[in-house]
Amino acid sequence: MFKFFKSKxxxxxxxxxxxxxxxxxxxLFSKKLDASLFEELEKLFYESDLGVKIALELTDKVRxxxxxDPDTSSDEIxxxxxxxxxxxxxxxxxxxxxxxxVIMIVGVNGSGKTTSIAKIAKHYKDEGKKVLLIAAxxxxxxxxxxxxxxxxxxxxxIVKSKQxxxxxxxxxxxxxxxLNRDVDIVIIDTAGRxxxxxxxxxxxxxxxxxxxxxxxxxxxxxxxxxxATSGQNGVDGAKIFNSYTPISSIFLTKLDGTAKGGIVLSxxxxxxxxxxxxxxxxxxxxxxxxxxxxxxxxxxxxx
Numbered sequence: 001m002f003k004f005f006k007s008k009x010x011x012x013x014x015x016x017x018x019x020x021x022x023x024x025x026x027x028l029f030s031k032k033l034d035a036s037l038f039e040e041l042e043k044l045f046y047e048s049d050l051g052v053k054i055a056l057e058l059t060d061k062v063r064x065x066x067x068x069d070p071d072t073s074s075d076e077i078x079x080x081x082x083x084x085x086x087x088x089x090x091x092x093x094x095x096x097x098x099x100x101x102v103i104m105i106v107g108v109n110g111s112g113k114t115t116s117i118a119k120i121a122k123h124y125k126d127e128g129k130k131v132l133l134i135a136a137x138x139x140x141x142x143x144x145x146x147x148x149x150x151x152x153x154x155x156x157x158i159v160k161s162k163q164x165x166x167x168x169x170x171x172x173x174x175x176x177x178x179l180n181r182d183v184d185i186v187i188i189d190t191a192g193r194x195x196x197x198x199x200x201x202x203x204x205x206x207x208x209x210x211x212x213x214x215x216x217x218x219x220x221x222x223x224x225x226x227x228a229t230s231g232q233n234g235v236d237g238a239k240i241f242n243s244y245t246p247i248s249s250i251f252l253t254k255l256d257g258t259a260k261g262g263i264v265l266s267x268x269x270x271x272x273x274x275x276x277x278x279x280x281x282x283x284x285x286x287x288x289x290x291x292x293x294x295x296x297x298x299x300x301x302x303x
Contacts, residue, residue, distance in 0.1 A: 021048045022078055022302035029074040038063055048299075049231055051266025058084065075302075082296050085265060089292040092249055092274035095221065100132070100178040102186045102211060102218035105251075106204060106241055107225030109140065109192030112253035116225050116279055117187055118150035119287040120251075125156055129184035134174030135160035136167040136207060139191040139200075147189050154284065157181070167191065167203060168210045175214035188219065201244045208245055221248045223276065226267060228255045234263050235270055242271040249276035252290070262299060 024044055031037055045055035065072050107113040121131045133151050137143040144160050151158035159174035178186045211218045224247045226234050252264045255278055275290040
């Protein structure tokens, strides 16, 4: 089991180290200490998808360090920057899961939401849990069929309806079925709403109300799926989603490709929720729990 998780962490490390800013930072610190260095530094942080706020804060931190001691080594500066980033990261704490435990998944189209649902379903099924999927994304063509296909591959139950059906009624039927079937984990798929479409976002609030009527205090978790390549759009979208339906944790997808990964730290800083999962590819087993120290170490790696 240890080797299994170690191999996944190695995959995360390989991906992040492609875009590690540690080497670039060391190169910058070898230059003459002047105003242009700090401009380059701020640009580097921003281009690494850490976001404006974190870029400014880290640049100010480096300026403060070098003002006190211009001879501070690049290794020492990197050590301090890692501590600064870790200090802002909220660790995910496992919540008590009473049967049935309801998880609502939200996120924009193209973020990898459906595949992420399948990965989570497999994770809990492998733990011996009885899992039920609810296909409440009734707007997008083929969305129900895609989720049904994943349900078959993961060998879990699904409650679905035809495209165009009322998502709230599907959720009602699904949660009622969960109670009758003695289900452990319920995962609700929702439409990949664009955060600019207020009417669709309000539908999320309706789904939560219906869910709470069937199973008290549900959904117990609302997980936001974020594409690691989304940049500032990911931050803006997360803020809007969180304003309509408070997010409990984040699933960061597509970290195996061209993603720099830093944007998730910016998102977390804005909406102050923990990162729970990382998606590493398209396979069902390409999922691992987020490890803050490993993530920051790899992001600022000099290797």
